[in-house]
Amino acid sequence: MTTDHKRLVPTYRAPRGAVELVTVPVLQYLMVDGEGDPNTCDAYRDALATLYPVAYKVKALCRAQGEDHTVMPLEALWWADDMAAFTTAREKSRWAWTVMIMVPGTVTPEVVETARDAVRAAGRGPSLDALRLETLDEGLCVQTLHVGPYDAEGPVLARMHDEHIAARGLRMRGRHHEIYLGDPRRTAPERLRTILRQPVSPARTSATG
Numbered sequence: 001m002t003t004d005h006k007r008l009v010p011t012y013r014a015p016r017g018a019v020e021l022v023t024v025p026v027l028q029y030l031m032v033d034g035e036g037d038p039n040t041c042d043a044y045r046d047a048l049a050t051l052y053p054v055a056y057k058v059k060a061l062c063r064a065q066g067e068d069h070t071v072m073p074l075e076a077l078w079w080a081d082d083m084a085a086f087t088t089a090r091e092k093s094r095w096a097w098t099v100m101i102m103v104p105g106t107v108t109p110e111v112v113e114t115a116r117d118a119v120r121a122a123g124r125g126p127s128l129d130a131l132r133l134e135t136l137d138e139g140l141c142v143q144t145l146h147v148g149p150y151d152a153e154g155p156v157l158a159r160m161h162d163e164h165i166a167a168r169g170l171r172m173r174g175r176h177h178e179i180y181l182g183d184p185r186r187t188a189p190e191r192l193r194t195i196l197r198q199p200v201s202p203a204r205t206s207a208t209g
Contacts, residue, residue, distance in 0.1 A: 002068045005104065012073075012179065014145040014195045019164040024138040024197075028107065029075070029100040030054055032130050037092035043127075047099045048074070050119075050127040055101045057115035062107065072102040077175040098175075100136075109133055138174065143197040149189040153178075157196060165200055174199035 006012040011024045032047035055071050062069060077098040080091075103112075112133045119125040142165055146156050157176070165172060177197035184192060 002070055003104070004070045005072060005102065006070070011141075011143070011197075012195070014143045014197075016145040016147055019142050019144045019160050021168065021200075022141055022143055024141050026135055026137045027102050028105050028133065028135050029102050030058070030112070031098050031100040031132050031134050032127050033096075033098050034130075035096040037095070038097065039092065044097070044099070046126040047130070050125040050131055051099060051101050053119045053122075053124045054112070054115050054128075054131060055103065057118050058103055058107055058111055061111050061114060062104070067104070067106060069104050074180045075100050075102065076178050076180075078178065079175045103133070107133070138177065138197070138199045140170075140201060141177075141197050141199045142168070142170070143195055146194045146196050147190075148192060150184075150192065150194065153194070153196060160196065160198060165198065166203075168200075169203050170200040171203045172198055173201050 009025065009027070011022050014020065030051055032050055034041070034043040034047055036043055038044040051074070052071075059069060059071055077100070079096050080094045082094070112131075116125070116128055116131065120128055125131070142160060144156065144160060146153050161172065177195075177199070179195035179197070181193040181195065182191065
């Protein structure tokens with residue numbers, strides 16, 4: 001039986017038109033870091049050309065051990081020295097990123113190394129040396145579902161940051177997180193579905209009295 005972790009982990013669902021407060025469990029990912037405009041830089045293309053074959057090889061190895069799972073959607077952490085680069089000008093050349101695919105917690109470093117070796121032997125995976133297995137503990141987050149082109153996310157993020165986070169007495173921490181539920185190669189831009197997530201913590205209050 002194939003396990004679909006999108007169904008098991010509730011934070012892989014989010015409401016459209018509303019911002020919800022969630023607690024994200026500790027999850028494990030295949031990750032590759034980089035920087036630059038994801039639409040034009042070779043590093044981003046190389047990262048994706050590495051993540052997917054390794055993720056599918058990990059799936060095959062797990063299936064051979066009797067623990068099959070679906071390959072999860074692409075995700076990315078995004079950040080910049082000036083976070084306004086995301087919500088105003090969207091100056092993508094200033095972005096840094098970690099692209100990643102979640103894998104079950106039962107996947108061990110040894111399985112990932114075996115998958116890496118197999119992908120390398122096949123002459124694939126241009127960023128294999130940069131790929132790593134790492135856990136991410138985001139904890140308390142706000143998130144919403146954006147439907148539409150990636151370049152139209154700016155106003156949604158601005159409202160999430162300026163209205164919903166402050167209104168809940170929270171402050172942003174960590175890195176902006178996106179989960180891509182649609183395939184841009186097969187889906188019209190206006191129908192793309194992306195979960196937008198921001199880790200938060202209670203805002204500090206000054207001592208009085």
